[in-house]
Amino acid sequence: MTHARTLTVATAVLGAAGALLCLTAATTATATVTPAGGPDGRPGSVHSVPVPVPHGADPGARALSARTTGPFSMIGLTWDDPKAQLGGTAQIRTRDARTGLWSTWRTLDTDARTPESGGETAAGAVRPGAQPLWTGASDGVQFRATGDGLPAGLRVELVDPGDPVTPAAPTAPDAPAETGLPPITWRSWWGADESLVRSSPTYTKETKAIFVHHTAGTNAYQCSESASLVRGIFLYHVQSQGWNDIGYNFLVDKCGTVFEGRAGGIDKPVKGAHTYGFNTDTSSISVIGNYNTATADAVVRSAVARVAAWKLRLYGHDPAGAVTLTSGADNGYYTTGQKVLLARISGHRDGYPTECPGSELYAALPEIRQTAAAAG
Numbered sequence: 068m069t070h071a072r073t074l075t076v077a078t079a080v081l082g083a084a085g086a087l088l089c090l091t092a093a094t095t096a097t098a099t100v101t102p103a104g105g106p107d108g109r110p111g112s113v114h115s116v117p118v119p120v121p122h123g124a125d126p127g128a129r130a131l132s133a134r135t136t137g138p139f140s141m142i143g144l145t146w147d148d149p150k151a152q153l154g155g156t157a158q159i160r161t162r163d164a165r166t167g168l169w170s171t172w173r174t175l176d177t178d179a180r181t182p183e184s185g186g187e188t189a190a191g192a193v194r195p196g197a198q199p200l201w202t203g204a205s206d207g208v209q210f211r212a213t214g215d216g217l218p219a220g221l222r223v224e225l226v227d228p229g230d231p232v233t234p235a236a237p238t239a240p241d242a243p244a245e246t247g248l249p250p251i252t253w254r255s256w257w258g259a260d261e262s263l264v265r266s267s268p269t270y271t272k273e274t275k276a277i278f279v280h281h282t283a284g285t286n287a288y289q290c291s292e293s294a295s296l297v298r299g300i301f302l303y304h305v306q307s308q309g310w311n312d313i314g315y316n317f318l319v320d321k322c323g324t325v326f327e328g329r330a331g332g333i334d335k336p337v338k339g340a341h342t343y344g345f346n347t348d349t350s351s352i353s354v355i356g357n358y359n360t361a362t363a364d365a366v367v368r369s370a371v372a373r374v375a376a377w378k379l380r381l382y383g384h385d386p387a388g389a390v391t392l393t394s395g396a397d398n399g400y401y402t403t404g405q406k407v408l409l410a411r412i413s414g415h416r417d418g419y420p421t422e423c424p425g426s427e428l429y430a431a432l433p434e435i436r437q438t439a440a441a442a443g
Contacts, residue, residue, distance in 0.1 A: 111229030111260075111298060113306040114139065118210065118221035127155070129217055133209040138164060139225035140204055141299035144175055144212075145196035145307050147220030153177040155214015157197060159223070162207030169207070175200060176283035176357075178421050192309060198283035199226065199303045201296055224307040228299040229258070247442050248377040249370050251333065252326045257294040259301055261330070265311045268331030269338040271348045273382045275390045277375040278342045279432060280353035280415045281424040286321060286361050293320035296355055297328075304340075314340035315353040317374050323366030325374055328353075334381060344398035345407075345418040350378050358425030368431055372438035375412050379439075386411055386439035392418075412436050 114137055118129045144157055157175045162168070176198040210223050254261075288296060301313040315328040316339045328351075331337035341351035352371050354363060363371075376386045384390070388411045394401040400420040401407055407418070414432055415423035 109230040111302055112137075112227045113302050114225040114227075115145075115307065116208070116223040116225065118212070118223060120219075127213055127215055127217065129210075129212045129221055131208065131210040131223060133160075133162075133169075133207065135162075135207050136205075136225055137227065138204065138206055139202070139208075139227045140295065141199050141201050141226035141228065141303065142175075142205075142208065143196050143199040143224040143226065143303050143307055144177070144210075145194040145220075145222050145224055146218040147192075147194065148218055149193050149195050151195065151218040153197070153212075153214065153218065154216040155212055157212040158210070159200070160209050161202045161205040164204040164206040169209075170202070172211075173200065178283065178423060194220075194222075194308045196224070196303075196308050199224075199300060200284040201288050201292075201299070203288075222307075224303060226299045226302050226307070228295040228302060247373055249323070249325045249373050252294065252324060254327050254330060257297045257326055259298070259313075259330070263302075263305050264330060265305065268312075268329065268335075270331065271336045271338050273348055274336050274350045274378050275348045275382070275384065275411070276345075276350075276392060276409055277378060277412050278345065278349055278351045278415050278418060279371060279375075279412065279424050279428065279435070280315065280341060280351060281358045281428055282318070282353050282355050283357050283423070283425075286356040288321075288355070290320055290322040290324065293322070293324060293326070293355060296320070297326050310340050312340075314351075316341070316350045317352045318355055319352060319367060319370045319374070320355045321364065321367060323364070323370040325370055333378075342415055342418045344394040344396040344401055344403075345392055347395055349392070354424065354428060358428035359422060361425075361427060363428050363431050368435055369438065372435045373442055375435070376439035376442040379411055384411055386442075387436045394418075410436065412439060 118131055142159055157177055158172045159175060160170045160172050178198060208223060297318055304310045304313050312329045316337060317328050318326040327333055329337050329339050338346050339351050340346060352374055354367055379386050389408055390411055391406050391408050394403055394405045394407060397403050398419050409417055412432060412435060414429045415421055
């Protein structure tokens with residue numbers, strides 16, 4: 068049976084739930100330092116800080132007291148059970164490494180995204196997690212969480228993407244103008260450390276559909292920082308969550324710059340880790356930022372449309388058309404084997420119970436489909 072519908076997500080955005088208990092139990096930071104960053108810059112690293120389970124206190128509250136840390140510019144939260152949801156609100160505040168001032172409390176987007184099981188990692192367990200938040204240069208953190216059934220093994224992940232990449236020249240040619248594909252910032256140019264990729268790419272038969280995402284977090288970044296954000300997301304996906312590689316096939320920043328995502332060839336049907344249940348025969352484009360309230364500028368919409376049009380037309384598909392896909396997992400929205408009618412250019416929320424790609428970017432998808440169809 069084919070199931071067709073346009074999803075309007077009614078999931079409430081997690082916000083502050085009143086005064087949260089801020090415990091002062093100390094913990095020891097466990098640092099996992101790994102080389103990353105650009106070939107011209109300082110290597111990046113990920114520092115994992117376990118969140119202690121309080122003894123004799125409210126079991127629905129966890130916290131880290133304010134502390135000095137090593138340098139980081141991105142923060143996330145992971146936990147042990149790949150099937151568990153956070154089931155509460157998680158907030159952080161960070162200390163600016165340049166001014167010494169603490170930020171206000173910010174709520175992490177706990178919309179966990181899990182890759183399909185079966186081969187995503189070469190070894191080790193996959194850890195679900197909140198969406199990473201760009202903080203800028205920071206050297207201190209405080210954390211608090213509250214809710215029923217907080218999962219075991221909470222870890223605050225402090226990601227230092229290393230120094231910005233400043234290559235003398237691209238290491239691969241830009242796409243010819245006649246293809247319609249925008250210029251690409253290749254992996255070697257944004258500084259992917261290929262030694263961290265856990266296994267070779269997996270290829271599917273073709274690309275039948277594109278899923279559009281947002282990375283959530285914040286829009287308060289400079290486009291000159293975008294390569295560092297992509298590098299940070301790569302480190303978070305691989306080092307903190309145990310994925311093979313960055314989950315998205317393409318990323319687009321708020322200035323319309325396109326980044327090569329998962330390795331394996333942008334013109335190949337590389338299987339990503341982006342839409343649980345629908346990673347086979349699909350590709351993904353994630354816009355860097357939070358588009359629940361922010362409007363995607365014309366340059367962003369154009370870049371997404373051009374990449375989607377180019378990718379789909381490699382396989383002879385109309386970007387304004389539809390396709391029936393079969394769910395590969397019970398993902399909380401569809402069941403394994405269920406046939407689903409989707410637009411060729413769909414939002415993440417069309418295939419998975421999530422707010423992604425944000426209400427504003429999702430509302431722009433009809434225009435993006437029209438632009439992609441005209442790009443041929």
